[in-house]
Amino acid sequence: MSQKINKILIANRGEIAVRVIRACRDLGIKSVAVFSECDATAYHVRVADEAYPIGPSPSKESYLVHDKIIDAARKSGADAIHPGYGFLSENAEFAQRCQDEGIIFIGPKSKTIALLGDKLQARAAALEAGLPVVPGATIEQDNVDKAIEEAEKVGYPILIKAAAGGGGKGMRVVENRDQFAEGLQRAASEAQSAFGDGRVFIERFLKRPRHIEIQILCDQHGNYLHLGERECSIQRRHQKVIEESPSPVMTPELRERMGTAAVNIARQTDYIGAGTVEFMVSQDLEFFFLEVNTRLQVEHPVTEMVTGLDLVQEQIAIAENRPLSLKQEDIAFSGHAVECRIYAEDPQNGFVPSTGTLRNYRLPAGPGVRVDSGVVIFNDIPIFYDPMIAKLVTWGEDRDQAIRRMQRALREYRVSGLETTIGFHQVVLDNEKFRAGDISTSFLAEEYPDNNYSQFSERLAESAAIAAALDKFTNERKIADINGGTNSPSKWKVTHRKAGLRNYGGTF
Amino acid sequence: MAHYLVNVDGREYEVEIEYRQEGYRLMINGESRSVQNHILGQTRRMMLIDGDAHEIDVRSHGYENRKTIFMHGKEIPVEIEDYNLAQLRKTAGMKSGKEVEKVLKAPMPGLVLEVKVAAGDRIAKGQPLIIIEAMKMENVIKAPADVVIKATPVGSGNSVEKGDPLLEFE
Numbered sequence: 225m226s227q228k229i230n231k232i233l234i235a236n237r238g239e240i241a242v243r244v245i246r247a248c249r250d251l252g253i254k255s256v257a258v259f260s261e262c263d264a265t266a267y268h269v270r271v272a273d274e275a276y277p278i279g280p281s282p283s284k285e286s287y288l289v290h291d292k293i294i295d296a297a298r299k300s301g302a303d304a305i306h307p308g309y310g311f312l313s314e315n316a317e318f319a320q321r322c323q324d325e326g327i328i329f330i331g332p333k334s335k336t337i338a339l340l341g342d343k344l345q346a347r348a349a350a351l352e353a354g355l356p357v358v359p360g361a362t363i364e365q366d367n368v369d370k371a372i373e374e375a376e377k378v379g380y381p382i383l384i385k386a387a388a389g390g391g392g393k394g395m396r397v398v399e400n401r402d403q404f405a406e407g408l409q410r411a412a413s414e415a416q417s418a419f420g421d422g423r424v425f426i427e428r429f430l431k432r433p434r435h436i437e438i439q440i441l442c443d444q445h446g447n448y449l450h451l452g453e454r455e456c457s458i459q460r461r462h463q464k465v466i467e468e469s470p471s472p473v474m475t476p477e478l479r480e481r482m483g484t485a486a487v488n489i490a491r492q493t494d495y496i497g498a499g500t501v502e503f504m505v506s507q508d509l510e511f512f513f514l515e516v517n518t519r520l521q522v523e524h525p526v527t528e529m530v531t532g533l534d535l536v537q538e539q540i541a542i543a544e545n546r547p548l549s550l551k552q553e554d555i556a557f558s559g560h561a562v563e564c565r566i567y568a569e570d571p572q573n574g575f576v577p578s579t580g581t582l583r584n585y586r587l588p589a590g591p592g593v594r595v596d597s598g599v600v601i602f603n604d605i606p607i608f609y610d611p612m613i614a615k616l617v618t619w620g621e622d623r624d625q626a627i628r629r630m631q632r633a634l635r636e637y638r639v640s641g642l643e644t645t646i647g648f649h650q651v652v653l654d655n656e657k658f659r660a661g662d663i664s665t666s667f668l669a670e671e672y673p674d675n676n677y678s679q680f681s682e683r684l685a686e687s688a689a690i691a692a693a694l695d696k697f698t699n700e701r702k703i704a705d706i707n708g709g710t711n712s713p714s715k716w717k718v719t720h721r722k723a724g725l726r727n728y729g730g731t732f
Numbered sequence: 733m734a735h736y737l738v739n740v741d742g743r744e745y746e747v748e749i750e751y752r753q754e755g756y757r758l759m760i761n762g763e764s765r766s767v768q769n770h771i772l773g774q775t776r777r778m779m780l781i782d783g784d785a786h787e788i789d790v791r792s793h794g795y796e797n798r799k800t801i802f803m804h805g806k807e808i809p810v811e812i813e814d815y816n817l818a819q820l821r822k823t824a825g826m827k828s829g830k831e832v833e834k835v836l837k838a839p840m841p842g843l844v845l846e847v848k849v850a851a852g853d854r855i856a857k858g859q860p861l862i863i864i865e866a867m868k869m870e871n872v873i874k875a876p877a878d879v880v881i882k883a884t885p886v887g888s889g890n891s892v893e894k895g896d897p898l899l900e901f902e
């Protein structure tokens with residue numbers, strides 16, 4: 225029996241909340257936003273049908289508080305909760321709570337989230353389902369000498385990972401025995417602070433692997449689908465920054481094998497909803513199971529662009545207990561899609577978060593361009609949450625066209641008041657190795673060891689010198705606007721226009 | 733007339749600008765350029781240089797001479813100073829503003845997890861100085877150059893705001 229959903233509460237903020245609200249509107253479903261103190265005028269609140277305050281800015285006191293989210297759902301009469309990604313999206317306890325309260329949780333069952341959220345159990349499930357896994361071991365953290373012994377058996381270099389981990393937090397690479405004890409301590413303390421769970425385990429660290437993941441969709445009627453892959457090898461600090469589909473190294477045969485593996489672990493774990501099975505792929509295209517993300521991924525739009533599907537609508541249909549309308553043979557891939565994550569971060573300064581007010585914000589547009597932005601002009605970017613402000617996605621007939629469109633879009637995208645990763649992306653897209661598809665998760669560290677992302681032609685350098693000189697010249701002389709010729713408007717007029725603009729943020 | 737020395741990532745440009753009734757006269761390294769400059773706000777310019785179109789954002793970072801020019805989707809760091817002052821400075825054998833700041837400031841708000849150095853330590857460029865937790869990530873702040881630590885005004889466990897002094901160098 226299917227159950228029509230009429231109103232969805234989105235237990236999230238930023239671009240993903242906006243993304244889900246858009247899907248709701250497209251389906252004629254009412255949307256309910258929740259917001260913390262600093263998000264009272266955030267974009268996701270502005271585009272929702274209803275909005276409820278859930279407390280102070282720190283996420284531990286608002287977006288992560290189960291009671292507050294459930295309260296807002298009750299008040300609004302929402303019959304379902306979409307958790308987005310991050311926050312409560314992979315929280316088994318919250319999923320269970322929703323079920324107990326009679327509210328549909330748009331995601332897998334609580335027990336599946338719990339199982340796959342624990343990397344050790346997930347690894348066991350993968351082995352049982354016949355998936356290849358990277359050599360690794362569990363360790364006794366209190367017994368460092370014994371742990372070092374285990375590490376010797378697995379073989380260096382070693383990756384120390386949080387058992388409850390995700391998003392690159394609580395992960396350390398250890399090159400040799402001497403670094404092991406410190407790496408272990410740091411990974412455990414980061415894991416404790418990020419997840420409230422300091423347990424870690426170790427794995428062989430593959431040299432220059434690719435990160436390739438498979439999107440899956442599973443209904444409540446035993447139908448399992450995969451929607452092909454996303455290549456997410458361009459990472460900094462183990463976090464993805466550029467994703468694409470298809471992968472430059474993919475073949476139909478490899479896709480078939482990886483897709484089947486992904487569907488096998490989904491079956492094994494009784495998976496329901498949209499999910500992502502992540503793999504590491506070696507240079508000789510051997511693949512190893514990494515983990516399952518039991519939620520919608522940040523980078524889901526690249527799959528949407530090449531399959532023509534709306535994954536959030538699919539999630540909602542599955543939550544309504546409807547069978548998947550597509551079969552595996554109906555899934556066709558068209559063209560190539562690339563996503564650049566636009567972060568409020570300073571790439572030149574080790575990608576430290578940059579907070580402030582968006583003094584100017586102009587989005588790119590045109591053929592093949594999609595922007596999922598969570599902010600609008602004059603929004604403050606708060607320090608409390610993930611610093612990603614938008615995802616820029618382009619589609620092309622082939623990889624080259626998709627990349628050229630991305631370069632065009634990055635050129636049109638303008639942000640003032642914050643440092644962003646726009647310039648960083650432009651440099652990476654120019655990189656010959658990137659253009660050749662010769663990438664791995666070590667790509668940024670290898671190509672830009674000093675975080676030096678200021679690369680440009682002689683001609684551009686000269687133009688920049690002229691720009692800097694003209695800027696200084698006009699500022700020193702308080703020249704408001706001189707364009708040459710005798711038609712210049714009165715300087716009184718332009719000075720006052722400029723002063724007026726300053727009140728509204730300065731630029732247009 | 734104004735006369736500047738502009739350094740763009742190691743390349744030096746001598747720029748002369750004059751504003752006259754009929755427009756700008758601009759010379760760069762002795763070559764004349766036809767320039768149009770439209771001011772679109774506090775930080776944005778639309779420039780035509782010999783007909784080439786450039787939409788420009790000028791970003792300041794709290795240093796008078798250092799700016800970032802954002803154009804064509806790229807960040808271009810520039811350093812600009814008065815040409816004559818630059819010549820005097822060079823004659824005196826002084827470095828430009830590129831020398832290391834004496835105070836290391838917090839690049840973002842966060843919690844100081846660990847201060848890895850003490851006053852008097854000699855630290856090589858790239859070595860970890862301090863670890864700050866922000867947005868649930870541990871950020872390792874590394875030495876910007878070979879430095880000697882003069883003072884450590886914050887200890888582990890302290891919260892810092894962006895711009896707060898973290899360390900002082902000799």
